[in-house]
Amino acid sequence: MKKKFIGLTLTLTAILSTSVVFTSPAFAATTLTVDCQTTLRGVTHCASGSLYGVTESKPFDITQFVAPLKPNVFTNPALSGFNHQQPIGAAIPVAGRLKNTTGKVMIRLADIFSGWPYSFKNMNDWLSKVTNVINQKKASGYSNFYGYEIWNEPNGTFKNTSVSFNDMWRQTYKLIRSLDPNAQIIGPSYSYYNHNNMNAFLSFCKANNCLPDVICWHELGGSQYISSNIRDLKSLEKTLGIPEKKMSVNEYCDSNHYAEGQPGASAPFIAKFERNKVDAACISWWWTNAPGRLGSLMASDTQKGAGWWFYKWYGDMTGNMVNVIPQNDNSNLVDGFACVDSNSKYISVLLGGVNDGTVNVNIKNIPAFIGSTATVKVEKVDWTSKDTPVNGTTIVSSKGYTVSNGAINLSIPNTNNTSGYRVYISH
Template identity: 55%
Template sequence: MRRLIFALSLALLANIAIAQQTLTVDLSKEIRPVTHCASGSLYGFTETLPTDVATMVAPLKPKVFANPAISGTGHQQPIGDALKVSARLVGTTAKVQVRLADILPGWPYKWPGLTSWLNQCTSIINAKKASGRTNYDGYEIWNEPYGTWNDANGSFHSALWKPTYDLIKKLDPTERIIGPSLAYYSSSQMKDFLTYCKANNCLPDVICWHQWGAAGFVDALNNYRALEVSLGISPRAVSINEYSSKTSDPYEGCPGYSVPFIAKFERHGVESACISWWHTAYPGRLGSLLTPSNQKGGGWYLYKWYGDMSGNMVQVTPPNDKSDGIDGFGCIDKTLNYASICIGGNYTGTVNVKINGIPATYGSKVKVTLDYVTWVNKDSPVSGTTAISSTSYNVSNNTITVPVNVSSNLYAYRVLVEPENVVVAPTIKITTPVNNAVFTAPATIPIDVTAADADGTISNIFYYVNDVLVQEEWVAPYAFNYTATNAGTYIIKAIATDNSGNKAEDIVTVKVNVPQGPYGGTPHAIPGKIELENFDVGGNAVAYSDNTPGSQVDPRPNFRTDEDVDIENCTDVGTGYNLGWTVAGEWLEYTVNVATAGKYTLTFRAACNGDGRTVSLSTNGTTIANTIAIPNTTGWQIWEDVTVSDVNLEAGVQTLRLTIGATDYVNLNYMSFTSQSLPPTTISLKTGWNLIGCPIDGSTDIAKALSSIWDKVEVVKNNDAFYNKSQSGFLNSLTKLNWSGGYLVKVSSNCELDWIVR
């Protein structure tokens, strides 16, 4: 009997062990800033719903809403017009994806023919641009193409995608394009799509598909990333603009089923995701987070917990990342001193939430608050969340374990971790200058500081510039002027100390530049070649605009190391340097001196490993070469010439601005200008006889015309006369060179003939 009881006891313990799950959170591993990537919804926001944006929508910090390009009679959706929604969302965190396919009526969509389709798209694009708003996420060209496109109309790729892509790039070239928006992830469909797009220069900026069930997402994403590598496609942002449970009819917006989606999207770097809408008759419900009567459901409170997150998302490891079982997502905010973890999934039982990496500043004890939110169905309101406990935990090796009893797979739970004994440090903020501000030497830099202490007083403020103490202040207002006489980078630090000796600091970095001017002091000559690393002096935001302070090049060449432009060693013919790591919208300026007004042929020496790259050139605010297409050279140091004709330039000193187009990353070595109206001013001659044509207007003395090589000239002749330098002058019958005349010139060695200025 004892043996039987013992055996039964072991079996019971084994069952209990199996029933328990462990979710591991590492607060020391921050995976990315909080963006609330999964907080959007499909058709979840309309022209009128939800009724109260401030209390129903804004607290969730929505990232993206997907909406029909136009709604109403004759279109797929009766309400939810993207442009009207964009206007309502001004002032929130949300952007709008414009679903162009919803221009059309019916399901599947009723195709009107390419001409009608492109005309309707043109109308939408022009209206979007005319709105002047910037809260658009991009154009989604089509929706679920392999189920809604009729192949009788031609290939989806060539008959619909490519013409629409080209239209958007023509009319709104800086806006993003989203696709293919598969109904579900299919490796074969995605591969066919990507292969076509890469071959035809029409890859979307954002890759999109719909995800039904959290369990399959990781394999889908891994497969997609492998396709990128195998096809030589640069990594794209991913948007899952429709997601819900496999059994999505009842569980759309359910807290328990939503947690694994959010967790995996955050863990694997999804840019945006939208809860689906298809399983309720009421749009404008934030993906069933609200009831039909616009009341908060249980899902709303989970997404409110998500919306409350700040700081950085942290690494959360579930028992099985490829399932819809227990999972979680969390953040840590080191400024506000808290960590928040949400858990849920298709599981009931005990979950041991092991939290590693608790900051030492939290002390030896932390307060853990545990809450949960219930859910019955998508149409039932929930009054709020429910508190379970508030408990003090001893921290051992920066770790605690919090057991959570998951009583229903429909519910979600939140674990909030805070220091138990909070030391209130002072606060300090350098309000002037702002970080990365730019000044021109000699510069007077005003430094203004605000400081406060919640449980005491500020004793003093110490100011440091490049780690040298430059000022001390004991009473407010805290402000003084610092004089920077030399160009360079200045790190300004202000440290506040309170009456208890607690300290806080704030740091800003500013740059002091010399006035803008040509690199080396002399404007680049046109006609001629300009090495693009020789951009003007003057610094970031003055002579160029570079989005990332410092250089991303490693190792960094020992050339112009005080600049933020990313300069690389170049392996092109002639070596030297090239511009790299260029980002859309960045620009550089070059002071030039154009010898003669007229048309020039512009040649860029460029390299890139991707499609869709462009650059533009302007002078004094006027575009002279717009959206110059850079071909995919298949490598970052595989160089090709890109030539543009009929570039008009005025004579004299002026500033050229080179701007990177809508797609990141193109390497640039140099640009050169050759006059189309006049022949080259310099030609190469070899030892012995050379045939030349004279480009100088009128008739010019032979010694003057050939002055640049006169010491090497031996004989000059044409069909009628000759000049021999070794014989007496009166014997020479050729004394002048005439415009457009042809001559044979004999020189003693190789040389460069530079014709005099016309």
Template identity: 40%
Template sequence: MKKKLLSLLSVSLLLLSLPVMPASAAIPATFTVDLANQYRSVTHVASGSLYGLAGEGRPSDSLIAPTKPKMFTQMAPNGGQLPNGETVPIGDALKVAPIAARNGAAVTIRMPDIYSNFPYQWLSWADWYSKVDTMVNARLASGATNIYGYELWNEPDWTWKSAAGTFLDGWKNTYLRVKTLDTATKTIGPSYSRYEESWMRNFLTYAKANNVLPDIISWHELGNTVADTWTIKAHIAAYRQIELDLGISPRPISINEYGVPNEEGVPGGMVRYFAQFEREGVDTATAAFWFRPGRLSNIVTDAGTANGGWWLYKWYGDMSGQMAMTTPVSTSSLALDGIASVDNAKGTVHVVFGGGSGDHTIVIKGFGSVSKFSGNAHVKLEATPWLGVDTAVSSPASVFEGDYAITNGQINVPVTKMNASWGYHLTITPAAGSNNNLYEAENATVNRANLFSNASASNGKYIGQIDYNDSYVQFTVNAAAAGVYNLDVRYANGTNANSNQSLSVNGGTVATLTYPVTGGWLSAGHVGTLSTSVSLNAGSNTIRFTKGASGYTELDYIQLMPKPAYKERVEAEKAEINQAAVHDGGYASEARYVGGIDYADSYVQFTVNAPSAGTYTMDVGYANGTTGNSTHYLSINGGAASIVTYAATGGWINAVPNIGYRKILTLTVTLQAGANTIRFTKGAAGYAELDYIEVR
């Protein structure tokens, strides 16, 4: 079926001579969704957070409800926890329980948070028993119906005090005290700071022997590095084996703290946790607390708005029906992974994924098991960026829409130029779309060229052997309004040198496209994406690709998007760097930044391409953790340096305990048409870290 264009603009069809972006030559890695393997009901197990609720309006219900939280872990009733420099308590479990309830969530009571210090400052058993009695009686008096359970202690492997005896005896004493007062509410533990086989086996052996087994088993998946994410599956399997070995009935698993600090809120990192918790049957999981309370674990900005991470959780909340099995690109390294759901009644499939970079193919199979699908599937792809904790993202970016023919119960959807820190969302419905902007080459008008099939191609088909002077592939696109469009061409050039094609719009001026090599042909899965721009008339337009003067090229599809007003964002870690270092940091845009710009010859040099000569506005994302102003020297295109002054931000981007302090400085700069270099050099006063620049 011919694909139609989403909100295309119009005017004269004139090719623009903008730079062509080079292609990616790697064979796209495959991420697979099996709709026929519907393995559990959608319950949004990983959508909760630790201290995610601070009180009424912190955050607003409009931010909580769309994420469909299942459970929040919160401070004990009348607790005094003041972590990370807080000046007010961080959310009493019973006080926020009504907020959680009206948003469909349960609450865990973290009992040791009744202490004001962390690590907890033990006083005596008499004191602890008094605190336990106070907490349980408050819970009973509250009448709350959405209490998930009592977490008897938190991270006992390092917070339990030897003055209180062994933790195992402490668990038994506390368990029996709680159950004497409240037999109905479940107990949760042991809540070790990490999964350790010997700890868990010893704990369960003791608990079974003393008849004090927790109703819900818990531990934390915080990891020492992001690579530890991939141990979650092994940890759950090992735990289930202990249950079998000891003859313990299966317990619900609550991973009531998860996430490496540098990934907190970052869509491409968090979705890998979602995927493992869902596939391995975890009952609840709450994102860890590394930053500020009342912000759903870092997906709400300091101004109380959604950031890029919130949209990932919102897409998770959009899921309904049954979870569909996913197969990650790798289970031994950090790569693309995600989750999927299928609602048979609605005929809607959601796929949420991230953590990959470059080009990938999303394979969705098993459509035969979903009654509403036959013939074609309409696919919409959205993306959410990670621009830092306190950068609002008002809506995700619309990447493409298209109709895919279902062949043998399967569609193959290429996703190109992925960013590892971003999140992505496919919405798939049976109906043909009216807002498409993706055009398959096999649906175009083809002359002296041939149709081929391959799983690596979009829709499984592409056009090759465009080898003769009169060979061409002509797309008909429909523009709703006048304007300039970004044109992406997915292609293969299996020669050992650049190849050419001629491009004309509505029979007008011919331009030459140059395709870098892709290391092979589409028949072997080698593809690239070339980007340029065109100007389109209102209504119907033709875009023709003709055999060029040198080499050969195969065509898979073209994609058109209205070209926005000029804005170019360049991450500091992708700039030219001298005598400085790149660091990971969840508070930074794309989770990386440049620090250590501390020497006379330290610099960070950005390159931006301005559409014309003139004056531009430039935002600089920075941190100045000193107590006064700091400076850099700023030089544009090698010209005379000016002084940039950075006000103190109260800390560094990764200030302990990973509480970020990035701010934005807005400058006016004069640029030439085309490429410009913008260099920041260590100044005469203080120090500053750089996150990104954005020129507009």
């Protein structure tokens, strides 16, 4: 249907162009507003993590490739190897590799099973397997675990007819609480956000005293749905009389999976996660032949990609996250996120997304420590593909700006959809 429409459009254009002169449409430049006075929360690097992005041996060097990103949460299989969903990446040894970083591990219990959908047998078998994992986790001595994700994408992978998903959840929840009472319990981890599914699940959990500590789902269709989904969840919590829970999106990716880890596609995701105070988010893992690449931030086991440098800028953020207002919160258009550090005396703004070539960045309520004249450095990192190594970032400009009425307005020309940008402001 789309091909027919395009063909018709081209035909009409050819006919009309014989008598009419067309000019290119004029688009208004994209504008981002950074409000340095509106603090969201302290820096958490909430979206700096990935699904199966770290394994028992990859990336090659944790100190060089992982620690500088100040990672938050990685999702890993409870067990790996023969007869399990994943051949590599078991949560407990990965937690050991990450113990000297900021990284924490979310244990995906469903990956105990092989098959897709998972080869769940019966509750006795399942609870015995979960008990074994909990005991191994406790015996490890590691403290950098985020919690237990009971199941993964139950709307498509829980097919058992002898027990419902909700009842499996209730029994598993009770077991975890009895064996590891201080651990966070995470779910339902739907493959996409759906109001009716979430309403039914949370209603059941409230009635049966088994509400998750962290409400989790996946965003794999693009960043444009995140804010509206979170608004819906918060409305549900109020309607059901449930206290606000932490939120995790432990798989996120652009609808174009080749853009996994791409700076331009990542920026609107991170911006919305930060603005909506998501607790943890993990880049997806579409490329199953390449685990341990930090969600395509690495071009290989030993080479940094463009995404790595963009997330390094994110990891360098300190102080407080402040509000950034995009032109359209419900889109994958240009969006950004920013921090203000009054101790180190700087402002950092990261941005990217679909745009028309020029991005105006309006920074207002600039703190007094910047002074009347600011040094503003604009940098970029360009992306060719997820498998292309990148050696570093590029300075676009560096110059002084007068702070007028507590504000600076600057333009970044010639931007593109795939690159990521940083605006760094200091005295």
